[in-house]
Amino acid sequence: MTDTTTTSRKGNITSKASVSVLFAGDSGDGMQLTGTQFANTVAVRGSELNTFPNFPSEIRAPAGTISGVSGFQLQFGSKPVYTPGAKFDVMIAMNSAALKANIKDLHRGGIIIAGTEGFDEKNLKLAGYPAGVNPLEDGSLSNYIVFKVPVLQLTREALKESGLSSREIDRCKNMFVLGLLYWLYNLTVEGTAETLRAKFKKNPQMAEANIKAVEAGYNFGDETEIFANLGRFDVAPQKQHGLYRRVTGNEASAIALAAAAKKAGLELFLGSYPITPATEILQNLAKMKKWGVKTFQAEDEIAGIVSSIGASFGGALAATNTSGPGLALKTEALGLAVIMEIPLVIVNVQRGGPSTGLPTKPEQSDLFMALYGRHGDAPMPVIAASSPVDCFYTTYEAARIALEHMTPVLCLTDGYLALSSEPWEVESPDNLAEIKPRIQPARKPEDPPYLPYKRDENLVRSWAIPGTPGLEHRIGGLEKQNETGNVSHDPDNHALMTKLRAEKVNRIADSIPLQAIDNGPEKGDLLVLGWGSSYGAIKTAVEQALEQGLSVAHAHLRYIHPFPKNLKTILGNYKKIVIPENNNGQLVHVIRDTFLIEPVGYSKVTGLPFNEMEILDKITDLLKEL
Amino acid sequence: MTEKDTTVTAGSMYTAKDFASSQEPKWCPGCGDHAVLQQIKSTLPDLGISKENFAFISGIGCSSRLPYYMATYGVHGIHGRALPMATGLKTARPDLCVWVATGDGDALSIGGNHFIHTLRRNPDLNVILLNNEIYGLTKGQYSPTTKIGMRTVTSPSGVIDHPFNTASLAIGSGGTFFARAFDRDGKYLRSLFTRAAKHKGMSLVEIYQGCPIFNNSAFEAFASAEAKAEHTVYLEQGKPLVFGAASNKGIKLEGFKPVVVDLQKEGLSLSDLWVHDEADINKAAILARFADDVAGEESSLPRPMGILYAEDRVTYEDALTAQIEEAQAKGAGTLAELLKGENSYVIK
Numbered sequence: 019m020t021d022t023t024t025t026s027r028k029g030n031i032t033s034k035a036s037v038s039v040l041f042a043g044d045s046g047d048g049m050q051l052t053g054t055q056f057a058n059t060v061a062v063r064g065s066e067l068n069t070f071p072n073f074p075s076e077i078r079a080p081a082g083t084i085s086g087v088s089g090f091q092l093q094f095g096s097k098p099v100y101t102p103g104a105k106f107d108v109m110i111a112m113n114s115a116a117l118k119a120n121i122k123d124l125h126r127g128g129i130i131i132a133g134t135e136g137f138d139e140k141n142l143k144l145a146g147y148p149a150g151v152n153p154l155e156d157g158s159l160s161n162y163i164v165f166k167v168p169v170l171q172l173t174r175e176a177l178k179e180s181g182l183s184s185r186e187i188d189r190c191k192n193m194f195v196l197g198l199l200y201w202l203y204n205l206t207v208e209g210t211a212e213t214l215r216a217k218f219k220k221n222p223q224m225a226e227a228n229i230k231a232v233e234a235g236y237n238f239g240d241e242t243e244i245f246a247n248l249g250r251f252d253v254a255p256q257k258q259h260g261l262y263r264r265v266t267g268n269e270a271s272a273i274a275l276a277a278a279a280k281k282a283g284l285e286l287f288l289g290s291y292p293i294t295p296a297t298e299i300l301q302n303l304a305k306m307k308k309w310g311v312k313t314f315q316a317e318d319e320i321a322g323i324v325s326s327i328g329a330s331f332g333g334a335l336a337a338t339n340t341s342g343p344g345l346a347l348k349t350e351a352l353g354l355a356v357i358m359e360i361p362l363v364i365v366n367v368q369r370g371g372p373s374t375g376l377p378t379k380p381e382q383s384d385l386f387m388a389l390y391g392r393h394g395d396a397p398m399p400v401i402a403a404s405s406p407v408d409c410f411y412t413t414y415e416a417a418r419i420a421l422e423h424m425t426p427v428l429c430l431t432d433g434y435l436a437l438s439s440e441p442w443e444v445e446s447p448d449n450l451a452e453i454k455p456r457i458q459p460a461r462k463p464e465d466p467p468y469l470p471y472k473r474d475e476n477l478v479r480s481w482a483i484p485g486t487p488g489l490e491h492r493i494g495g496l497e498k499q500n501e502t503g504n505v506s507h508d509p510d511n512h513a514l515m516t517k518l519r520a521e522k523v524n525r526i527a528d529s530i531p532l533q534a535i536d537n538g539p540e541k542g543d544l545l546v547l548g549w550g551s552s553y554g555a556i557k558t559a560v561e562q563a564l565e566q567g568l569s570v571a572h573a574h575l576r577y578i579h580p581f582p583k584n585l586k587t588i589l590g591n592y593k594k595i596v597i598p599e600n601n602n603g604q605l606v607h608v609i610r611d612t613f614l615i616e617p618v619g620y621s622k623v624t625g626l627p628f629n630e631m632e633i634l635d636k637i638t639d640l641l642k643e644l
Numbered sequence: 645m646t647e648k649d650t651t652v653t654a655g656s657m658y659t660a661k662d663f664a665s666s667q668e669p670k671w672c673p674g675c676g677d678h679a680v681l682q683q684i685k686s687t688l689p690d691l692g693i694s695k696e697n698f699a700f701i702s703g704i705g706c707s708s709r710l711p712y713y714m715a716t717y718g719v720h721g722i723h724g725r726a727l728p729m730a731t732g733l734k735t736a737r738p739d740l741c742v743w744v745a746t747g748d749g750d751a752l753s754i755g756g757n758h759f760i761h762t763l764r765r766n767p768d769l770n771v772i773l774l775n776n777e778i779y780g781l782t783k784g785q786y787s788p789t790t791k792i793g794m795r796t797v798t799s800p801s802g803v804i805d806h807p808f809n810t811a812s813l814a815i816g817s818g819g820t821f822f823a824r825a826f827d828r829d830g831k832y833l834r835s836l837f838t839r840a841a842k843h844k845g846m847s848l849v850e851i852y853q854g855c856p857i858f859n860n861s862a863f864e865a866f867a868s869a870e871a872k873a874e875h876t877v878y879l880e881q882g883k884p885l886v887f888g889a890a891s892n893k894g895i896k897l898e899g900f901k902p903v904v905v906d907l908q909k910e911g912l913s914l915s916d917l918w919v920h921d922e923a924d925i926n927k928a929a930i931l932a933r934f935a936d937d938v939a940g941e942e943s944s945l946p947r948p949m950g951i952l953y954a955e956d957r958v959t960y961e962d963a964l965t966a967q968i969e970e971a972q973a974k975g976a977g978t979l980a981e982l983l984k985g986e987n988s989y990v991i992k
Contacts, residue, residue, distance in 0.1 A: 064991040255991070263988040273982060280979040287736045289728070307971035309982055312964060314735055317761035321728035324721065328701065328732030331719055332740065336732070354722050444988055447979040484717040484733075484740055487696045492665065492711050494720025495704075504667065505712065 030249030031204055036066075036095030037253055038103025039199070042120050043112025043136070044081050045073065045088045048192035052110075053090025055196055059209050061264050061441050064255030065094040068406075068554065069439045070102040070627075073378065082136075082144030087119045096256045100405070100554030102438065104629030108202075110195055112136050112169070115145035117153060126161050129248070131198065133169035133191070165244055169194055176234035180227040190231040197235025202245070204252040207232050261444045267403065267435035268295070270410035270442070271339070271365050272302035276309050277410075278417030279335040282453040287334040289314045289325035291344060294377040295433035296367035299339040319347035323364070327351060330360045331493075333457075333483035335417060337363040341433075342371045342384050349391050352426060354495050356396040356519065359471070359479050361420035361455070365413055368432040368550075370625045379625030380434035382550050385604040388428045389579055395516050397523040399423070400579040402430040404553035407442045409435055412576055414450065421455040423526055424478050430578075432600070434551040434627045456480045461488025470503035476529075477522035524580050533582035538564055538571025543644055544637060545592035547617065549575040549605055552598050552628045559633035570637050578605070586613055596620055596640055598628055658689035663698075665715045676827025676853030677706060677774060681713055683830070684743070684772070687837040693741050700743045701730040703750040706781050706855075707774035710745035724755030727762040727771070731960070734767045738961040741841065744771040749779050752788040752808050764818035766845040767960040770837070773850045774827075775810065778859035792939040796858075810850050811932035811952055815925065820845040820955040822928070824948070826867050827853035832878075839951060845959050865940070866947050875943075879931075879950035884917035887946050894918075895945070902930055904944055928953035 041053045050071055057069045069092040079086035093103040108129040111117035113136025124130065135141075137154050153159055154166055173191040180187065193214075200207055211229045218225035239245060265273070279286035290300040290313065304313045312334070316322040323338045330336035340348060345366050355362045370376025371383045384391075388400045399419050403412035409431050416429035458480035461468050470491045471479050482489035491503060499506035500514055537560050538545075548556045553574050560572040573588060575581070589595055589609070595617035597606045606619035620636050622628055663685040671677045688698065698716035702708035704723035711718030717740075721729050726744045734742045751759050751773050762769070778796070779785040785798040789810065793802040814822045821843045823836045833851070840847035852863045866875030877887040877895065885895035886907075894917040896905045905912055921927060931952045935943035 058987075062989045062991075257991045259991050261984065261988055261990055263985045265985075273985070276982055277979060280982065285736060287732065289732055306977070306982070307968045308977040310968055310972070310976060312735055312968070314732065316728060317757050320725060321731075321758055321761070324725040324728040325732030325735070327721070328719070328729035328734075329736035330732075331699075331717075331729075332733045332737040334736040336736070350722055351725065358719070444985075445983050447983065450979075482717075484699050484737060485697055487694070490696060490716050492700075492714070492718035492720065494702075494711070494718075495722050496720060 032249060032251050034251050034253050035097055036093055036099055037108065037203070037251065038091065038093040038106040040089055040091045040106040040109045040120055040123070041195070042087055042089040042110060042116035043133070043192070044115070045079055045086045046081060047088070047112045048189065049088045049090050049110075049112065052192040052196050053092060055210050055213065056199060057092050057264065057439065058213065059200065059205050060094040060253070061262070062209055063205065064257040065253055066097060066099045066256060067092065067094045067264070067439075067441055068099045068102050070434065071437050080144075082113060082115055082141050084115045084119050084145060087116045089116070089120065094253055096254045100557045101627075101630060104555075104631045110199070112192075112195070113145070114141045114147060114153065118145050118147070124162060128162055130159065130162050130164045131195070132164060132166050133195070134166050135168060135170040163248065167198070167238075172234065172238060173231055176230055177227050180230065181223055182227050186224070187227070190228055193228045193231035194235035194238070197232035197237075198239050199235075200232070201236045201239030202250055204250050207236055257441065262441045263444055264439050265406060265410070265442045266298065266437055266439045267406040267409035267431050268298035268367065268437070269302055270406055271413040271429075271431060272299045272306070274410045274413035275335070275337050275363065275417060276303065276306050276311050277450060278414050278453060279311070280309065281447070281450050282335060282417070282421055282455050284333070284335040284455065286311045287314065287326060287329035287336045288312070289316050289322040289329065289336070289338050291316050291319045291322045291340070293319070293341045293344045295369055295380075295436045296339045296341045296344070296365070298436065299365060299367070319344040320351060323348040323351040326362055327355055327358070327360065330355075330362050331358075331484070333481070335361065335363070335421065337365065337417070339365040339367065341367045341369045342387070343374060345384055345387055345391070349387075350393065352398065353392045353394060353396045355426035356392065356398055357495055357498070358493050359424045359519070359522075360426075361424055361481070362426040363413070363416045363420050363429060364426060365416070365429045365431065367436045368430060376625040378433065380432040380551060380600065380627055381623065381625060382432060382552070382600040382604070384430065385549075385578065385601065385608070388430055389608065395520065397520045397579070399425060399427045399523055399526055400430065401427065401576050402550045402578055403435055404548075404550060404574050404576065406435055406438045406440050408553070410442070410445075415576070418451055418453045419526060421453055422478070423476065423522065424456055424481060425523060430550060432551050458482040458486065458489055460486050463488070469501045471498055472501045473518070473522070476525050477518060527580040527583050530577050530580075530582060532584045533573055533575070533588055535588070536572045536574050537561065539569065540571070541591040542571055543569035543593050544571070544640055545589070545595050546570060546572045546633065546637065547575065547589075547595055547597050547605075547609070548572070549578060549599075552600065555628040555630045555633050556598060558630035559637060562630065562634055563637045568637065568641055570641070575605075578608070581612065589613055589615060593644055594618060594640060596636060598622070598633055598636065600627060658695065660685040660689065662695065663688050663715050665713050667712050669713050670709065671706060672856055674856035675706070676776070676851065677710070679827050679830075680772065680774060680833070680851055680853075681710060683833040684710075684837060685714070687834050687841065690838060691741065691841050697739065698741050698743070699733060700745065701733065702726050702745045703755060704781070705747040705750045705779075707745050707747040707772075708750055724750055724753070725758065726750065727755060727758040727769070730769050731762055731765065731767045734769060735961050735964060738768070738965060742769050744769055746771065746773050748773070748775045748777060748787045748789045752810065752813070756788070760813070760817040763814055763846055763848070765960040766818070766820050766957055768844055769846045770840045771846060771848045772837075773810065773848060774853060775850055776853050776855040776859055777862045778855050780855045780858055784858035791937070794940075807938050809932060809936055812929070814848050815928055815932055815953055819848055819953070820957050821847035821951070822850070822932075822953045823847070823951040824850045824852065825950070826863065827851055828867070836951070843954060845955075845957055865942070866935075875946050876949050877946040879920045879922070879948055879952065881920060881922050881951070884914045884919050886914065886917065897930075900930065902934065902945060904946075922951045922954045925953065925955065
């Protein structure tokens with residue numbers, strides 16, 4: 019990427035292909051709102067965008083400390099961006115703890131905008147700096163471009179006649195910073211003004227004060243001399259014209275469930291229990307009553323899934339959402355759904371484990387549990403989403419498989435996808451795949467008796483929904499006799515049913531797309547095989563490796579059980595396979611076990627997603643070994 | 645498991661036999677479950693509901709096999725989870741008549757959390773809790789209703805856990821209907837099931853029954869033909885609480901304290917007695933604590949049978965349906981609107 023600089027009346031404007039920004043401050047500083055507003059502004063202008071919030075699991079962690087730091091990172095660009103950026107170009111540090119916690123991820127030569135009031139003696143002590151040490155004063159930041167801005171003082175001056183209390187005025191300081199960033203990146207404040215007026219509809223005084231703070235920040239950039247040498251930046255918008263919305267992974271999953279129900283002509287029922295980082299799926303669906311969505315906040319994870327099994331028996335598209343510890347609690351009920359052979363979607367938003375683990379940190383923690391974590395031989399399709407927008411398509415696909423193959427389906431996302439966002443070009447209803455539930459029609463008196471476990475050519479049984487005359491039947495957790503569904507303890511029957519359940523799931527491979535190579539040659543030295551949220555980092559790293567002329571390709575799995583039928587062939591086309599995973603090595607076991615090959619595992623279990631630099635380094639190292 | 649002919653749509657055209665599935669009950673001979681099953685099958689034809697609109701849901705335990713013996717839709721689920729399954733079904737399908745068969749272990753131990761929360765939410769379910777104060781299917785371990793001191797295979801020195809009082813628990817959890825009967829109550833059982841079915845909300849009917857193998861004498865102290873008249877009182881709405889073989893005894897409320905009085909000896913008339921009002925939650929709470937014999941001790945007060953409490957309250961599914969109807973007052977949302985969302989933007 020080449021930066022071009024033009025000179026305008028207001029100083030130099032340097033054009034950038036992409037920029038990564040971190041807004042960091044104390045939990046109470048409003049950094050999430052600030053980052054969201056900035057993201058909305060660049061999205062609406064037509065930038066490519068990827069955002070990621072990073073906040074403590076405590077609601078109000080001790081103010082001023084490292085554990086209380088809340089961050090919102092985003093990357094926007096004139097070309098597609100797949101991650102919030104491995105390192106950021108600009109960091110807003112509202113206090114010294116925010117600086118200390120994040121400075122390691124700022125590019126050398128990057129910009130720091132520090133709110134000086136957050137670097138007073140008290141804050142420095144809370145952040146753990148030794149007495150008398152202030153990083154803004156001691157030269158330790160000489161590798162960066164540092165702007166010291168008395169944000170609080172300037173906000174107070176700007177709002178002194180606003181009529182707000184001093185406490186309310188102080189809370190507007192994040193909007194001042196937002197305005198300053200708008201100036202720095204050649205953006206306008208109008209969109210935010212509109213949003214703030216809508217947000218504070220019942221309190222116009224508050225709305226106007228916030229807008230004034232944004233404008234004050236913008237004007238400060240314009241008038242102050244401190245940016246004279248740096249100038250401003252511009253990231254030209256590049257999106258094609260069209261209708262867009264910005265979605266997080268959890269929003270996308272929620273929309274997908276409601277959309278799949280509509281497309282299938284069914285009602286959606288979600289039985290759920292709040293758990294980080296999956297809760298927004300329940301929250302979003304609870305708001306969709308206009309679409310007839312029924313949500314049930316159960317007393318626990320078990321009741322969440324079991325109520326969904328009840329709703330599925332009743333003929334609804336039934337789903338439940340959870341995260342690791344909740345999935346553990348649901349496993350007995352998953353076995354029931356497997357043996358009942360009823361449609362059910364489980365969206366598992368993975369987080370760091372084991373046990374309570376790292377509730378707010380992403381990890382690809384639950385692949386083993388998804389594949390194997392049930393009593394008995396209880397196979398279930400497992401699919402995984404690769405980006406916030408892909409959470410829509412993958413969750414929708416989970417619903418399609420569940421309804422068309424009469425099976426529970428585990429859809430894996432994670433805390434990174436759940437909370438990250440990107441622009442999504444709004445789908446047209448006609449473009450969504452058809453979904454044809456296997457509903458059994460009413461039985462006439464002259465028809466033979468209904469056989470609940472009679473199967474079609476794909477080994478799929480039919481869905482007999484209560485209220486349908488002539489199809490009354492009983493099913494449950496006890497082993498069933500083939501076809502009749504009557505309770506059976508017959509040894510041969512159990513062996514047969516075990517094999518039928520497995521083969522039914524295996525045959526799903528006949529109707530899913532073949533695995534594609536995302537990028538790179540069809541044959542070559544190295545294949546980076548990913549699954550889930552590592553997509554963006556791998557995509558970016560492989561792009562860069564290809565630019566360097568390396569023989570590397572990228573394939574990303576959505577279907578993990580069953581695998582696409584051509585996966586074995588693809589794996590045979592490369593000298594080496596590397597599997598990056600945010601866990602201690604799970605897919606790598608499955609690939610080794612299934613195909614009897616020796617892929618290289620590359621684990622990162624830090625509670626942080628991969629970044630493109632780490633993957634690129636690994637690619638380079640592995641190719642050197644060849 | 646399917647039935648041959650279910651095309652009859654008028655409820656009155658059914659008999660009990662129409663609700664018998666092809667499967668032979670596998671309960672022990674002498675078990676009260678047989679009698680309860682028979683009374684349920686006899687109740688359904690009177691409800692005027694088409695066969696295909698019934699669903700029976702259960703968890704695990706002896707009682708939970710019941711759905712297999714009904715010629716209706718049914719699910720035999722997992723241990724303790726019948727109530728959330730039934731709630732999900734009823735929420736998705738308010739048009740169905742949903743019954744739950746459960747036991748003291750299934751409902752009060754492993755499913756205890758679901759029990760209290762389902763009661764407070766009040767979905768329109770008919771829940772039959774078969775209480776034999778023992779774990780039968782796993783062969784004789786103590787349950788949450790087993791009396792203190794009872795020796796079982798897991799309490800060889802005697803139970804030390806304080807037992808649940810099902811009625812108090814149900815009323816305290818915000819339940820809207822609680823009734824109690826014996827497995828041997830015959831037609832009376834049927835009348836309670838009919839009332840339970842007609843109650844809009846979660847109706848809980850606790851049935852006292854011995855386990856012929858592991859706890860045969862659980863309720864003998866007051867259920868036997870000889871003891872019943874002296875040790876139980878059958879509640880009737882608007883009627884005074886009278887009991888005894890000669891109907892000579894009554895219950896009088898002195899402040900908050902119920903006392904047994906002898907009508908003749910004390911020269912009292914029926915108008916001096918406690919008159920049953922099933923809508924009075926305070927009286928129901930006192931009734932629930934009659935004969936609170938946690939260790940099988942003899943009580944001076946008789947055990948109340950029948951409907952202790954019944955309250956009209958909106959059901960969970962009706963409240964949810966009302967919210968959906970309100971949200972759809974100006975028309976249901978379309979798929980296109982769903983995909984577009986509220987914060988979409990156009991890039992020109």
